[in-house]
Amino acid sequence: MPGYRTFFREFRRHFHTTGAVLPSSRFLASALARYVRRGVEDDVSGGRRILEVGPGTGSVTDRIVAALRPDDRLDLVEVNDEFVALLRGRFETEAPLQAVADRVRIFHQRVEEMQQEEPYDLVVSGLPLNNFSAEAVEQILDVFAELLRAGGRLSFFEYIGIRAMRTLVSGKAERQRLRGIGAALGSVLSRHEIRRQAVWMNVPPAWVHHVEFPPRPTRGVAP
Numbered sequence: 001m002p003g004y005r006t007f008f009r010e011f012r013r014h015f016h017t018t019g020a021v022l023p024s025s026r027f028l029a030s031a032l033a034r035y036v037r038r039g040v041e042d043d044v045s046g047g048r049r050i051l052e053v054g055p056g057t058g059s060v061t062d063r064i065v066a067a068l069r070p071d072d073r074l075d076l077v078e079v080n081d082e083f084v085a086l087l088r089g090r091f092e093t094e095a096p097l098q099a100v101a102d103r104v105r106i107f108h109q110r111v112e113e114m115q116q117e118e119p120y121d122l123v124v125s126g127l128p129l130n131n132f133s134a135e136a137v138e139q140i141l142d143v144f145a146e147l148l149r150a151g152g153r154l155s156f157f158e159y160i161g162i163r164a165m166r167t168l169v170s171g172k173a174e175r176q177r178l179r180g181i182g183a184a185l186g187s188v189l190s191r192h193e194i195r196r197q198a199v200w201m202n203v204p205p206a207w208v209h210h211v212e213f214p215p216r217p218t219r220g221v222a223p
């Protein structure tokens, strides 16, 4: 319950970045963690590097942690101070999270500012993309592609019908923003989506998109 209270308070204080009244249901969280559970066909032996973006109070984090293999490492990147404090406390005090805490890092910053290290095998995002500008969504999708290794997978969600509904009740500028987001997402999904799943047991119901980014073209080396 403290998690729910914090989430609702942060929804009211920071609607733009929180983007939801309630944390994801366990059904949505489980769908988002699909490839953490199942792995990726070409998983190399040894641990995987996993990034969760926008963990909030940790409802998806719980599912990811439950599916971690012994050598996996998990990074969390969260912009909101209250959520970061709550998550740090949870990793110190809750047994399932404590058990993996030495393989988890929490970055208190925007994902757009993450430094490139070794590429990630999986990125799981809870960002409320439909709240952002079209340019911000394009930038975030580029950042995800840069952070992932070739063949790495991105899982993210959006609420079903949310853009269509908002478009019906919005003015020109807002409709243009929503069209821009649709175009940015459509450009990635039409080329790289490998699976889409509807999750009805969530408030509101959501699509979960799974994307596999192809190898980036390598530049020819001058002789």
Ligand SMILES: C[S@@+](CC[C@H](N)C(=O)[O-])C[C@H]1O[C@@H](n2cnc3c(N)ncnc32)[C@H](O)[C@@H]1O
Pocket: 017, 018, 019, 020, 022, 023, 024, 053, 054, 055, 056, 057, 058, 059, 060, 077, 078, 079, 080, 083, 109, 110, 111, 112, 125, 126, 127, 128
């Ligand atoms: C819709 S909530 C999802 C929370 C949680 N993953 C869940 O499903 O219940 C969006 C989360 O993304 C975080 N967030 C928003 N913009 C961000 C950014 N640019 N970088 C990192 N986190 C961000 C918010 O603070 C919030 O925790």
